[in-house]
Amino acid sequence: MNWNGASDFLAMGGYGLYVWGSYAVAALAMVLEPLLAAHRHRRALRDLDPSDQQE
Numbered sequence: 001m002n003w004n005g006a007s008d009f010l011a012m013g014g015y016g017l018y019v020w021g022s023y024a025v026a027a028l029a030m031v032l033e034p035l036l037a038a039h040r041h042r043r044a045l046r047d048l049d050p051s052d053q054q055e
């Protein structure tokens with residue numbers, strides 16, 4: 001496919017919204033997943049810590 005400029009490339013033949021939207025969703029998932037996994041890991045460690053539990 002030949003593009004006449006950057007705007008044609010970004011438009012992706014009329015499918016730019018779907019193409020770039022898909023890239024944005026994938027990038028967001030790749031950023032959020034490690035952050036959420038670290039949060040879940042810290043919470044699990046906190047829940048298992050015996051020094052926090054009272055008898």
